[in-house]
Amino acid sequence: MHKPSYIIGIDLGATVVKIALFKRGLKRLILKETFFTKGYPSQELLFDKLVNSINRLISSCLIKKSDILGVGIGVPGPVNSQRGLVYYFPNIPGWKNFPLKEKLEQKLGLKVFVENDVKLMALAELKFGQARGVKNCVCLTLGTGVGGALILNGSLFRGSSFVAGEIGHLSIDWNGPNCNCGSRGCLEAFIGNKQILRNARKLFGRDISLEEISRLAKQGNKKAGKIWQDMGFKLGIALSGLVNVFNPEKIVIGGGLANAGSILFKSVRSTVKQRAMRPHSKVVSITKSSLGYNAPLVGASVLVAVSLFKDLN
Amino acid sequence: MHKPSYIIGIDLGATVVKIALFKRGLKRLILKETFFTKGYPSQELLFDKLVNSINRLISSCLIKKSDILGVGIGVPGPVNSQRGLVYYFPNIPGWKNFPLKEKLEQKLGLKVFVENDVKLMALAELKFGQARGVKNCVCLTLGTGVGGALILNGSLFRGSSFVAGEIGHLSIDWNGPNCNCGSRGCLEAFIGNKQILRNARKLFGRDISLEEISRLAKQGNKKAGKIWQDMGFKLGIALSGLVNVFNPEKIVIGGGLANAGSILFKSVRSTVKQRAMRPHSKVVSITKSSLGYNAPLVGASVLVAVSLFKDLN
Numbered sequence: 001m002h003k004p005s006y007i008i009g010i011d012l013g014a015t016v017v018k019i020a021l022f023k024r025g026l027k028r029l030i031l032k033e034t035f036f037t038k039g040y041p042s043q044e045l046l047f048d049k050l051v052n053s054i055n056r057l058i059s060s061c062l063i064k065k066s067d068i069l070g071v072g073i074g075v076p077g078p079v080n081s082q083r084g085l086v087y088y089f090p091n092i093p094g095w096k097n098f099p100l101k102e103k104l105e106q107k108l109g110l111k112v113f114v115e116n117d118v119k120l121m122a123l124a125e126l127k128f129g130q131a132r133g134v135k136n137c138v139c140l141t142l143g144t145g146v147g148g149a150l151i152l153n154g155s156l157f158r159g160s161s162f163v164a165g166e167i168g169h170l171s172i173d174w175n176g177p178n179c180n181c182g183s184r185g186c187l188e189a190f191i192g193n194k195q196i197l198r199n200a201r202k203l204f205g206r207d208i209s210l211e212e213i214s215r216l217a218k219q220g221n222k223k224a225g226k227i228w229q230d231m232g233f234k235l236g237i238a239l240s241g242l243v244n245v246f247n248p249e250k251i252v253i254g255g256g257l258a259n260a261g262s263i264l265f266k267s268v269r270s271t272v273k274q275r276a277m278r279p280h281s282k283v284v285s286i287t288k289s290s291l292g293y294n295a296p297l298v299g300a301s302v303l304v305a306v307s308l309f310k311d312l313n
Numbered sequence: 314m315h316k317p318s319y320i321i322g323i324d325l326g327a328t329v330v331k332i333a334l335f336k337r338g339l340k341r342l343i344l345k346e347t348f349f350t351k352g353y354p355s356q357e358l359l360f361d362k363l364v365n366s367i368n369r370l371i372s373s374c375l376i377k378k379s380d381i382l383g384v385g386i387g388v389p390g391p392v393n394s395q396r397g398l399v400y401y402f403p404n405i406p407g408w409k410n411f412p413l414k415e416k417l418e419q420k421l422g423l424k425v426f427v428e429n430d431v432k433l434m435a436l437a438e439l440k441f442g443q444a445r446g447v448k449n450c451v452c453l454t455l456g457t458g459v460g461g462a463l464i465l466n467g468s469l470f471r472g473s474s475f476v477a478g479e480i481g482h483l484s485i486d487w488n489g490p491n492c493n494c495g496s497r498g499c500l501e502a503f504i505g506n507k508q509i510l511r512n513a514r515k516l517f518g519r520d521i522s523l524e525e526i527s528r529l530a531k532q533g534n535k536k537a538g539k540i541w542q543d544m545g546f547k548l549g550i551a552l553s554g555l556v557n558v559f560n561p562e563k564i565v566i567g568g569g570l571a572n573a574g575s576i577l578f579k580s581v582r583s584t585v586k587q588r589a590m591r592p593h594s595k596v597v598s599i600t601k602s603s604l605g606y607n608a609p610l611v612g613a614s615v616l617v618a619v620s621l622f623k624d625l626n
Contacts, residue, residue, distance in 0.1 A: 233487075275495075284473075
């Protein structure tokens with residue numbers, strides 16, 4: 001009997017959209033197509049471009065739609081993953097309450113599954129990365145914002161309205177700086193890209209890029225090192241609280257700033273060791289994501305398999 | 314065929330030990346025996362007293378051991394619930410790494426299940442109380458310390474080394490007051506009994522009990538009201554973070570201080586509404602535990618049923 005065995009994974013990012021073809025159960029992508037999100041400045045234009053790109057990818061691979069199990073799509077914002085409904089995208093205008101699953105299924109004639117991109121990174125880590133075989137794991141991405149997702153009892157945890165995991169909006173100082181979310185002292189208000197760059201500008205007395213800070217820190221520059229140390233400390237405080245509450249055995253850190261290097265990770269680890277409770281800290285290890293840049297894309301393909309077959313394989 | 318249908322529930326508290334007989338599946342206890350923990354000042358004396366009391370309870374009820382499904386025991390500290398091993402009790406000396414399940418099973422010839430008392434309060438809420446039919450719920454107890462437990466996907470969540478749920482040790486101010494756990498600015502360091510009494514002493518200029526503060530607050534005394542308001546605010550900050558991370562639909566608050574009344578609950582609710590993210594705060598409700606004083610005892614009997622039959626019924 002003929003068995004469909006291809007999966008399309010999509011990472012709809014605020015900067016770049018990536019579309020890739022996967023063979024079921026494999027991490028390596030067969031073919032990838034990308035385009036800049038900003039090139040399609042309305043919701044309608046971006047949606048049409050997405051549909052056209054998917055169709056072109058399929059035809060360029062010379063496979064039939066009946067060979068495809070489904071399409072997984074990761075999006076940069078909160079979604080109702082059961083209904084495939086986008087609540088909104090903080091950094092792409094015009095997608096409020098958009099029924100992405102329904103609309104894409106109509107256009108493509110394929111099954112579509114929608115999930116938040118950080119949750120997909122966690123699924124990718126669970127199937128192929130640092131969270132393989134792990135029961136309880138906190139995943140986070142460090143970038144413009146601080147994203148998070150939880151693996152609990154071996155499965156992606158979604159919460160009561162599918163929006164669990166907002167680790168960036170755990171307050172570590174109730175009286176701290178204002179956060180975009182409306183609260184104060186959130187982890188993201190301390191260690192989001194913008195705040196790091198602002199701190200660096202003060203310390204260096206000039207504009208400086210994240211790449212330069214990383215390079216300088218690796219060369220032993222004290223000021224640059226202090227930036228990653230401080231960031232690791234604040235992150236460590238938030239993670240200590242999560243370690244006390246969740247008692248995970250693993251924390252996986254991804255996203256651009258995870259490349260800051262060993263100074264950052266040392267600082268995170270020593271803060272958690274110092275601040276979390278002993279029965280909790282002694283069972284947890286903190287590692288860098290091994291999937292990197294393509295993690296949400298890989299996770300989108302895992303989502304299709306998990307949704308259709310109810311387990312990871 | 315003869316089916317055993319009684320369960321013994323025990324709440325081993327730092328102040329009082331309660332032992333009760335339950336009929337399987339029922340909340341109301343048939344018979345209860347209590348004694349003061351401090352009357353048995355060594356680990357051996359307390360353990361022997363416990364065994365004798367259980368045996369006396371059984372014989373005074375005129376039931377046979379073969380009528381008893383098992384014994385559930387809640388303890389005031391971290392345990393490995395799988396092995397029934399007590400790690401330690403913060404407020405009862407001499408129980409470090411004590412194999413309570415094994416020792417009790419030897420003495421009693423009955424199946425024994427051991428769990429932390431706050432986790433049992435959560436189990437009781439899940440089976441008989443405010444968390445009935447709820448998917449994701451944060452339970453906490455306000456007293457000398459701040460205890461916590463999580464119901465996730467309809468089950469008690471234990472974590473990777475069985476010590477999940479330490480909500481009292483979520484830091485809401487990384488630079489805040491020292492906590493007993495070794496960290497700083499933990500929720501417990503702000504709203505534990507001691508801290509509340511210290512704040513009250515400052516405000517009133519004299520020693521004052523929690524009961525008096527409650528009474529005065531209910532009579533409209535501004536200073537007393539402010540104490541519960543402040544406490545509700547700090548608690549609301551911590552809960553906002555948990556709401557963003559777990560996305561629960563319910564928060565159940567128990568323990569002595571939960572009786573402070575509506576000022577406390579109003580303050581908690583308004584803080585969560587203000588500080589948590591909108592898609593999260595709009596699905597969560599915050600209520601007082603309905604089981605009160607006997608919750609861990611009831612939970613101990615639920616533990617036996619859940620452990621033996623793998624579901625709540």
